[in-house]
Amino acid sequence: MKVEEAGELELIKKIACKFRRHYPPVILGAGDDDCAVLECKCLTGKCLVMTTDGMRASTHFPKGMTPFQMGWSVVAANLSDVAAMGARPLAFTVAMGIPPDAEVSLVEEIAEGIERCASQFDVFVVGGDVGRSDELTLVGTCVGFVERRKLIKRSGANVGDAVCVTGHLGNAALGLELLRGNVKPRLSRSAEEVAKKALLKPMPRVKEGIALAETGVVTSMMDVSDGLAKSLHELSMSSGVGFEIYPEKIPVPKELRNALGEKALELALYYGGDYELLFTARRDSLDVLKKVEKETGTKISVIGEVKRLDEGIYMKGDKREKIELKGYLHFGATP
Amino acid sequence: MKVEEAGELELIKKIACKFRRHYPPVILGAGDDDCAVLECKCLTGKCLVMTTDGMRASTHFPKGMTPFQMGWSVVAANLSDVAAMGARPLAFTVAMGIPPDAEVSLVEEIAEGIERCASQFDVFVVGGDVGRSDELTLVGTCVGFVERRKLIKRSGANVGDAVCVTGHLGNAALGLELLRGNVKPRLSRSAEEVAKKALLKPMPRVKEGIALAETGVVTSMMDVSDGLAKSLHELSMSSGVGFEIYPEKIPVPKELRNALGEKALELALYYGGDYELLFTARRDSLDVLKKVEKETGTKISVIGEVKRLDEGIYMKGDKREKIELKGYLHFGATP
Numbered sequence: 001m002k003v004e005e006a007g008e009l010e011l012i013k014k015i016a017c018k019f020r021r022h023y024p025p026v027i028l029g030a031g032d033d034d035c036a037v038l039e040c041k042c043l044t045g046k047c048l049v050m051t052t053d054g055m056r057a058s059t060h061f062p063k064g065m066t067p068f069q070m071g072w073s074v075v076a077a078n079l080s081d082v083a084a085m086g087a088r089p090l091a092f093t094v095a096m097g098i099p100p101d102a103e104v105s106l107v108e109e110i111a112e113g114i115e116r117c118a119s120q121f122d123v124f125v126v127g128g129d130v131g132r133s134d135e136l137t138l139v140g141t142c143v144g145f146v147e148r149r150k151l152i153k154r155s156g157a158n159v160g161d162a163v164c165v166t167g168h169l170g171n172a173a174l175g176l177e178l179l180r181g182n183v184k185p186r187l188s189r190s191a192e193e194v195a196k197k198a199l200l201k202p203m204p205r206v207k208e209g210i211a212l213a214e215t216g217v218v219t220s221m222m223d224v225s226d227g228l229a230k231s232l233h234e235l236s237m238s239s240g241v242g243f244e245i246y247p248e249k250i251p252v253p254k255e256l257r258n259a260l261g262e263k264a265l266e267l268a269l270y271y272g273g274d275y276e277l278l279f280t281a282r283r284d285s286l287d288v289l290k291k292v293e294k295e296t297g298t299k300i301s302v303i304g305e306v307k308r309l310d311e312g313i314y315m316k317g318d319k320r321e322k323i324e325l326k327g328y329l330h331f332g333a334t335p
Numbered sequence: 336m337k338v339e340e341a342g343e344l345e346l347i348k349k350i351a352c353k354f355r356r357h358y359p360p361v362i363l364g365a366g367d368d369d370c371a372v373l374e375c376k377c378l379t380g381k382c383l384v385m386t387t388d389g390m391r392a393s394t395h396f397p398k399g400m401t402p403f404q405m406g407w408s409v410v411a412a413n414l415s416d417v418a419a420m421g422a423r424p425l426a427f428t429v430a431m432g433i434p435p436d437a438e439v440s441l442v443e444e445i446a447e448g449i450e451r452c453a454s455q456f457d458v459f460v461v462g463g464d465v466g467r468s469d470e471l472t473l474v475g476t477c478v479g480f481v482e483r484r485k486l487i488k489r490s491g492a493n494v495g496d497a498v499c500v501t502g503h504l505g506n507a508a509l510g511l512e513l514l515r516g517n518v519k520p521r522l523s524r525s526a527e528e529v530a531k532k533a534l535l536k537p538m539p540r541v542k543e544g545i546a547l548a549e550t551g552v553v554t555s556m557m558d559v560s561d562g563l564a565k566s567l568h569e570l571s572m573s574s575g576v577g578f579e580i581y582p583e584k585i586p587v588p589k590e591l592r593n594a595l596g597e598k599a600l601e602l603a604l605y606y607g608g609d610y611e612l613l614f615t616a617r618r619d620s621l622d623v624l625k626k627v628e629k630e631t632g633t634k635i636s637v638i639g640e641v642k643r644l645d646e647g648i649y650m651k652g653d654k655r656e657k658i659e660l661k662g663y664l665h666f667g668a669t670p
Binding site: 131 | 337338343351353361366371375378379383391428435437443453454463466476480
């Protein structure tokens with residue numbers, strides 16, 4: 001069977017099962033969560049988290065993205081995974097695959113983007129590797145630390161918990177439509193800027209992830225960069241629960257709803273690209289989340305409720321519409 | 336200027352200078368050494384080391400190499416860098432770039448090679464990333480720990496120190512010549528096997544690196560996978576010293592010398608691919624190295640002496656032949 005036929009999720013399963021897992025010091029291993037987590041004797045009460053995320057010109061860098069923004073993005077993607085564990089990122093390495101006829105200035109601009117995003121979040125770029133590649137490729141790896149008792153996994157959601165999300169969804173998708181010239185909506189200049197920035201210079205929710213982990217009320221968390229729908233399905237698999245989502249509560253920017261109508265919700269669900277955090281929290285502690293919202297300046301929306309696994313993943317409403325497993329996949333069709 | 340014109344070393348310099356370095360907690364940053372090294376409060380007396388190393392089909396995987404061996408190699412390359420700090424590797428992640436028409440079985444075999452090499456050295460494969468790529472690409476990242484006082488940098492060599500190397504040099508080069516059918520020498524079957532294994536299933540010197548760090552007599556260390564000549568030049572730059580090398584002491588296997596004559600030494604110097612450690616040690620402590628040799632079962636050879644920087648890097652002998660900066664470079668010509 002070709003990898004294209006197998007599809008990404010199947011392929012990842014086939015790879016991950018080759019690796020020893022759940023042996024000390026590994027708390028979370030390959031394919032388990034947004035990051036791997038290791039507990040070591042030399043780490044007094046803390047865990048090491050580690051993640052790797054690659055980006056390729058043809059699949060990750062839309063036309064019109066600058067080299068600076070490419071560099072920024074590969075850091076943001078990795079920091080978002082670290083944030084999803086409630087951890088503080090510390091160090092970053094990057095392996096660059098560069099076409100031999102590329103300009104040195106392009107590589108320098110990518111490096112500037114990498115450094116700027118890293119330093120904005122107090123992360124040190126400590127190493128890398130360069131090699132020849134037909135296609136421009138950036139593979140980032142980030143490590144960080146989290147207190148053992150504050151670590152938030154994907155697997156902790158309980159029936160009855162509130163389903164929440166940070167910030168807004170759909171901006172990155174709108175940004176892409178704008179960049180491609182597909183939308184000629186009556187959008188305000190500032191809404192356009194916000195959308196483009198979400199796509200081209202995303203801000204990982206590092207301080208929000210840490211603040212949420214501090215509260216002690218968050219039961220599970222992950223990032224939604226592959227789309228809300230795909231993330232809900234992954235959270236469902238990890239926690240063994242279903243989800244009821246309130247469509248009107250999904251934080252799609254008002255202007256996006258106005259400009260695109262029904263399609264806006266679809267983009268927010270199935271497109272991805274927004275570096276927000278999806279999490280579940282104990283129902284009785286929503287006041288605490290208000291505090292985090294105030295502290296970080298980032299909107300937090302309750303978008304649904306955790307249900308039993310056999311209830312599935314669906315939109316609340318007369319039609320009880322199923323939310324499908326669609327989103328950003330690298331190989332093959334959706335299973 | 337195109338990256339091809341700039342050359343790899345120039346390019347790395349241009350990238351590395353963009354990143355903040357020598358700020359706490361960074362002890363060694365991008366471009367400084369075989370690994371980055373970070374000191375954290377939460378690590379009681381230990382440092383975190385981190386390295387990333389990528390391999391691409393066209394430049395790193397010779398024809399005839401199996402997928403298992405490709406997976407093995409990307410782990411070995413990263414572990415060798417960790418070993419060069421005297422550190423113990425702990426966890427490994429891999430980002431795979433896979434052509435969409437590749438067979439799933441190929442990816443599974445790569446994963447098996449990765450796991451087998453990692454588990455042989457007590458390392459856990461904890462995560463990864465898969466993506467589409469025209470060319471098969473494997474980017475590995477490894478983290479490990481070392482006691483702060485046992486960390487060995489490239490910068491510690493002193494005039495008068497002995498220059499040493501583990502194992503043998505030239506085997507990987509011979510293996511490549513055999514694979515290409517360029518050599519039809521009267522080699523014993525076992526010598527052929529050793530050479531092919533050095534190329535296709537290299538053994539990083541993890542226990543040797545740790546044992547050498549334990550001795551307290553090693554002043555600087557690095558791996559020689561890019562060739563002895565290039566490594567001597569890098570050690571020279573880091574420590575600000577020159578080297579006198581004894582050509583007859585370079586541990587080229589006897590059969591290789593017999594089969595290739597003069598060319599054997601050239602391969603050992605300029606080809607690379609051998610995962611051995613180059614290090615300097617205090618002159619008065621060579622007995623200690625004998626003990627390491629016995630303990631690890633790995634040959635250690637004294638191949639020269641550390642000289643003043645202005646004396647250069649040369650072969651001892653009547654002609655005092657200069658050792659040139661040539662070796663495995665990814666872009667452009669040798670400066």
